Amino acid sequence: MVCNFSVQHYRELLMSAKDAYRFIKLIEAKNLPDDMFILMRHDVDFSLNSALRMAQIEAECGINTTYCICLRSPFYSIHNDYEFGIISTILKMGHDIGLHYDPNFYQNRGLSANQGIKDEIQILEREFGTKIIGISQHAPASNDVFQPEKEYVDAYDKRLTTDIKYISDSGQSWRNGCLCKHLFKFDKIHVLIHPEWWMFNGAAWEKVLRSIKVESVSFLSHQFDIIIDWTRGYLEKRNVLDIEYKSKYHGSSE
Numbered sequence: 001m002v003c004n005f006s007v008q009h010y011r012e013l014l015m016s017a018k019d020a021y022r023f024i025k026l027i028e029a030k031n032l033p034d035d036m037f038i039l040m041r042h043d044v045d046f047s048l049n050s051a052l053r054m055a056q057i058e059a060e061c062g063i064n065t066t067y068c069i070c071l072r073s074p075f076y077s078i079h080n081d082y083e084f085g086i087i088s089t090i091l092k093m094g095h096d097i098g099l100h101y102d103p104n105f106y107q108n109r110g111l112s113a114n115q116g117i118k119d120e121i122q123i124l125e126r127e128f129g130t131k132i133i134g135i136s137q138h139a140p141a142s143n144d145v146f147q148p149e150k151e152y153v154d155a156y157d158k159r160l161t162t163d164i165k166y167i168s169d170s171g172q173s174w175r176n177g178c179l180c181k182h183l184f185k186f187d188k189i190h191v192l193i194h195p196e197w198w199m200f201n202g203a204a205w206e207k208v209l210r211s212i213k214v215e216s217v218s219f220l221s222h223q224f225d226i227i228i229d230w231t232r233g234y235l236e237k238r239n240v241l242d243i244e245y246k247s248k249y250h251g252s253s254e
Protein backbone atom coordinates (compact mmCIF):
# COMPACT_ATOMS: atom_id res chain seq x y z
CA MET A 1 0.00 0.00 0.00
CA VAL A 2 1.58 3.28 -1.12
CA CYS A 3 0.71 6.10 1.27
CA ASN A 4 0.06 9.20 -0.82
CA PHE A 5 -2.73 11.58 -1.82
CA SER A 6 -4.28 9.51 -4.59
CA VAL A 7 -7.64 8.02 -5.48
CA GLN A 8 -6.12 4.57 -5.12
CA HIS A 9 -4.96 5.18 -1.55
CA TYR A 10 -8.26 6.82 -0.66
CA ARG A 11 -10.11 3.74 -1.87
CA GLU A 12 -7.73 1.51 0.15
CA LEU A 13 -8.38 3.58 3.27
CA LEU A 14 -12.13 3.27 2.90
CA MET A 15 -12.07 -0.44 2.12
CA SER A 16 -9.76 -1.31 5.03
CA ALA A 17 -11.77 0.82 7.48
CA LYS A 18 -15.31 -0.03 6.49
CA ASP A 19 -15.57 -3.51 8.04
CA ALA A 20 -14.34 -2.40 11.46
CA TYR A 21 -15.70 1.13 11.69
CA ARG A 22 -19.13 2.62 11.28
CA PHE A 23 -18.93 5.74 9.11
CA ILE A 24 -21.06 8.54 10.51
CA LYS A 25 -22.09 11.90 9.09
CA LEU A 26 -22.00 15.26 10.91
CA ILE A 27 -25.79 15.24 11.14
CA GLU A 28 -25.48 11.99 13.14
CA ALA A 29 -22.79 13.36 15.48
CA LYS A 30 -25.07 15.10 17.98
CA ASN A 31 -24.91 11.90 20.04
CA LEU A 32 -21.85 9.84 19.23
CA PRO A 33 -22.16 6.05 19.05
CA ASP A 34 -20.44 3.82 21.63
CA ASP A 35 -18.97 1.45 19.06
CA MET A 36 -16.06 2.12 16.69
CA PHE A 37 -16.74 4.93 14.25
CA ILE A 38 -15.16 7.31 11.79
CA LEU A 39 -16.73 10.72 11.41
CA MET A 40 -15.56 11.59 7.90
CA ARG A 41 -15.98 15.21 6.92
CA HIS A 42 -15.00 17.07 3.75
CA ASP A 43 -14.59 20.84 3.66
CA VAL A 44 -14.99 21.87 0.03
CA ASP A 45 -12.62 24.79 -0.47
CA PHE A 46 -11.87 25.00 -4.19
CA SER A 47 -13.60 22.41 -6.33
CA LEU A 48 -17.03 20.84 -6.42
CA ASN A 49 -15.79 18.63 -9.29
CA SER A 50 -13.32 17.02 -6.88
CA ALA A 51 -16.06 16.68 -4.25
CA LEU A 52 -18.26 14.88 -6.77
CA ARG A 53 -15.48 12.45 -7.73
CA MET A 54 -14.80 11.68 -4.07
CA ALA A 55 -18.53 11.26 -3.34
CA GLN A 56 -18.76 8.74 -6.20
CA ILE A 57 -15.80 6.71 -4.86
CA GLU A 58 -17.37 6.63 -1.38
CA ALA A 59 -20.74 5.60 -2.78
CA GLU A 60 -19.05 2.75 -4.71
CA CYS A 61 -17.53 1.61 -1.39
CA GLY A 62 -20.95 1.81 0.30
CA ILE A 63 -19.92 4.73 2.53
CA ASN A 64 -21.66 8.03 3.23
CA THR A 65 -19.93 11.12 4.56
CA THR A 66 -20.47 14.88 4.97
CA TYR A 67 -19.58 17.60 2.46
CA CYS A 68 -19.37 21.07 4.00
CA ILE A 69 -20.21 23.66 1.37
CA CYS A 70 -19.07 27.27 1.36
CA LEU A 71 -21.44 29.99 0.16
CA ARG A 72 -18.73 32.66 0.00
CA SER A 73 -16.10 30.82 -1.99
CA PRO A 74 -14.45 32.76 -4.81
CA PHE A 75 -13.85 29.39 -6.53
CA TYR A 76 -17.34 27.93 -6.94
CA SER A 77 -20.98 28.86 -6.53
CA ILE A 78 -24.03 26.89 -5.41
CA HIS A 79 -26.18 29.09 -7.63
CA ASN A 80 -25.18 28.13 -11.17
CA ASP A 81 -26.97 25.24 -12.82
CA TYR A 82 -23.89 23.00 -13.16
CA GLU A 83 -22.57 23.31 -9.61
CA PHE A 84 -26.06 23.28 -8.06
CA GLY A 85 -26.46 19.96 -9.92
CA ILE A 86 -23.27 18.58 -8.38
CA ILE A 87 -24.46 19.24 -4.82
CA SER A 88 -27.87 17.72 -5.60
CA THR A 89 -26.14 14.62 -6.98
CA ILE A 90 -23.94 14.30 -3.88
CA LEU A 91 -27.09 14.43 -1.72
CA LYS A 92 -28.86 11.84 -3.88
CA MET A 93 -25.96 9.42 -3.23
CA GLY A 94 -26.92 9.52 0.47
CA HIS A 95 -24.20 11.91 1.64
CA ASP A 96 -24.93 14.78 4.02
CA ILE A 97 -24.14 18.44 3.46
CA GLY A 98 -23.03 20.91 6.08
CA LEU A 99 -22.06 24.57 6.06
CA HIS A 100 -18.41 25.56 5.64
CA TYR A 101 -18.47 29.15 6.91
CA ASP A 102 -15.95 31.96 6.90
CA PRO A 103 -16.27 34.19 10.00
CA ASN A 104 -14.23 36.91 8.24
CA PHE A 105 -17.09 37.44 5.81
CA TYR A 106 -19.48 38.25 8.67
CA GLN A 107 -16.93 40.30 10.57
CA ASN A 108 -16.14 42.46 7.52
CA ARG A 109 -19.83 43.35 7.30
CA GLY A 110 -20.48 43.90 11.00
CA LEU A 111 -22.69 40.79 11.22
CA SER A 112 -22.68 38.41 14.16
CA ALA A 113 -21.27 35.01 13.19
CA ASN A 114 -24.34 33.25 14.60
CA GLN A 115 -26.67 35.35 12.44
CA GLY A 116 -24.47 34.76 9.39
CA ILE A 117 -24.44 31.00 9.97
CA LYS A 118 -28.22 30.94 10.48
CA ASP A 119 -28.83 32.87 7.24
CA GLU A 120 -26.50 30.68 5.20
CA ILE A 121 -27.97 27.45 6.57
CA GLN A 122 -31.43 28.71 5.62
CA ILE A 123 -30.22 29.31 2.07
CA LEU A 124 -28.69 25.82 1.78
CA GLU A 125 -31.76 24.16 3.31
CA ARG A 126 -34.13 26.00 1.00
CA GLU A 127 -32.04 25.43 -2.13
CA PHE A 128 -31.40 21.73 -1.54
CA GLY A 129 -34.47 20.72 0.49
CA THR A 130 -32.42 19.10 3.24
CA LYS A 131 -31.94 19.60 6.99
CA ILE A 132 -28.56 21.01 7.96
CA ILE A 133 -27.10 21.05 11.44
CA GLY A 134 -23.41 20.38 10.71
CA ILE A 135 -21.08 23.36 10.47
CA SER A 136 -17.34 23.79 10.07
CA GLN A 137 -15.27 26.94 10.17
CA HIS A 138 -12.90 27.74 7.30
CA ALA A 139 -9.21 28.04 8.28
CA PRO A 140 -9.76 27.84 12.07
CA ALA A 141 -5.99 27.85 12.69
CA SER A 142 -5.65 31.34 11.20
CA ASN A 143 -8.82 32.84 12.70
CA ASP A 144 -10.31 33.46 16.14
CA VAL A 145 -11.97 30.53 17.83
CA PHE A 146 -15.71 30.96 17.70
CA GLN A 147 -18.41 29.20 19.73
CA PRO A 148 -21.52 28.68 17.61
CA GLU A 149 -24.98 28.15 19.08
CA LYS A 150 -25.69 24.75 20.60
CA GLU A 151 -28.32 23.73 18.03
CA TYR A 152 -25.55 23.04 15.51
CA VAL A 153 -23.06 20.21 15.37
CA ASP A 154 -19.85 22.23 15.26
CA ALA A 155 -16.98 20.28 13.71
CA TYR A 156 -14.52 22.07 16.02
CA ASP A 157 -16.43 21.31 19.20
CA LYS A 158 -14.08 19.88 21.86
CA ARG A 159 -16.27 16.75 21.82
CA LEU A 160 -15.24 16.10 18.19
CA THR A 161 -11.64 17.33 18.17
CA THR A 162 -10.13 16.78 21.64
CA ASP A 163 -12.21 14.04 23.24
CA ILE A 164 -11.74 11.73 20.24
CA LYS A 165 -8.85 11.34 17.75
CA TYR A 166 -8.99 14.22 15.28
CA ILE A 167 -6.81 14.41 12.17
CA SER A 168 -6.81 16.65 9.12
CA ASP A 169 -5.09 16.67 5.73
CA SER A 170 -5.04 20.50 5.59
CA GLY A 171 -2.51 21.84 3.07
CA GLN A 172 -1.84 18.19 2.11
CA SER A 173 0.19 17.94 5.28
CA TRP A 174 -1.00 15.59 8.03
CA ARG A 175 0.30 16.80 11.38
CA ASN A 176 0.53 13.27 12.80
CA GLY A 177 0.52 11.03 9.76
CA CYS A 178 -2.08 9.82 7.28
CA LEU A 179 -5.38 8.23 8.30
CA CYS A 180 -3.85 4.81 7.44
CA LYS A 181 -1.47 5.22 10.42
CA HIS A 182 -4.39 5.75 12.82
CA LEU A 183 -6.78 3.04 11.69
CA PHE A 184 -7.25 0.31 14.31
CA LYS A 185 -5.17 2.29 16.84
CA PHE A 186 -8.14 4.51 17.74
CA ASP A 187 -11.76 3.45 18.12
CA LYS A 188 -13.29 6.86 17.48
CA ILE A 189 -11.83 9.01 14.74
CA HIS A 190 -12.89 12.33 13.27
CA VAL A 191 -11.06 13.01 10.01
CA LEU A 192 -11.15 16.07 7.79
CA ILE A 193 -10.35 15.20 4.18
CA HIS A 194 -10.27 17.91 1.51
CA PRO A 195 -11.44 16.17 -1.70
CA GLU A 196 -9.20 18.33 -3.90
CA TRP A 197 -5.94 16.94 -2.49
CA TRP A 198 -6.77 13.34 -3.47
CA MET A 199 -8.19 13.61 -6.97
CA PHE A 200 -5.02 14.37 -9.00
CA ASN A 201 -3.02 11.10 -8.89
CA GLY A 202 -0.90 11.91 -5.88
CA ALA A 203 0.18 15.33 -7.19
CA ALA A 204 1.56 17.78 -4.63
CA TRP A 205 -0.63 20.65 -3.39
CA GLU A 206 0.63 23.33 -5.77
CA LYS A 207 0.19 21.14 -8.83
CA VAL A 208 -3.30 20.25 -7.59
CA LEU A 209 -4.22 23.92 -7.26
CA ARG A 210 -2.81 24.67 -10.71
CA SER A 211 -4.85 21.80 -12.20
CA ILE A 212 -8.03 23.08 -10.51
CA LYS A 213 -7.19 26.53 -11.83
CA VAL A 214 -7.09 25.12 -15.39
CA GLU A 215 -10.41 23.29 -14.83
CA SER A 216 -12.05 26.45 -13.45
CA VAL A 217 -10.73 28.72 -16.18
CA SER A 218 -11.89 26.33 -18.90
CA PHE A 219 -15.36 26.12 -17.30
CA LEU A 220 -15.68 29.91 -17.25
CA SER A 221 -14.16 30.25 -20.72
CA HIS A 222 -16.81 27.84 -22.06
CA GLN A 223 -19.57 29.94 -20.45
CA PHE A 224 -18.17 33.05 -22.19
CA ASP A 225 -18.04 31.21 -25.54
CA ILE A 226 -21.70 30.28 -25.13
CA ILE A 227 -22.76 33.85 -24.31
CA ILE A 228 -20.66 35.29 -27.17
CA ASP A 229 -22.37 32.95 -29.68
CA TRP A 230 -25.76 33.63 -28.16
CA THR A 231 -25.30 37.44 -28.31
CA ARG A 232 -24.11 37.27 -31.92
CA GLY A 233 -27.15 35.16 -32.89
CA TYR A 234 -29.47 37.46 -30.97
CA LEU A 235 -28.16 40.61 -32.68
CA GLU A 236 -28.37 38.98 -36.14
CA LYS A 237 -32.06 38.23 -35.76
CA ARG A 238 -33.07 41.09 -33.48
CA ASN A 239 -35.38 42.74 -36.02
CA VAL A 240 -37.39 39.54 -36.34
CA LEU A 241 -37.35 38.95 -32.58
CA ASP A 242 -38.56 42.51 -31.89
CA ILE A 243 -41.54 42.06 -34.21
CA GLU A 244 -42.38 38.70 -32.60
CA TYR A 245 -42.04 40.22 -29.14
CA LYS A 246 -44.37 43.10 -29.90
CA SER A 247 -47.05 40.87 -31.35
CA LYS A 248 -46.72 38.48 -28.39
CA TYR A 249 -47.03 41.12 -25.69
CA HIS A 250 -48.94 43.97 -27.30
CA GLY A 251 -50.99 42.16 -29.94
CA SER A 252 -49.44 44.34 -32.63
CA SER A 253 -46.73 43.72 -35.21
CA GLU A 254 -45.64 47.34 -35.48
Ligand SMILES: [Zn+2]
Pocket residue numbers: 002003004009178179180181
Ligand atom coordinates in the same frame (compact mmCIF):
# COMPACT_ATOMS: atom_id res chain seq x y z
ZN1 LIG B 1 -1.78 6.65 4.13
Ligand SMILES: [Zn+2]
Pocket residue numbers: 043044045100137138139
Ligand atom coordinates in the same frame (compact mmCIF):
# COMPACT_ATOMS: atom_id res chain seq x y z
ZN1 LIG C 1 -11.88 25.62 4.29
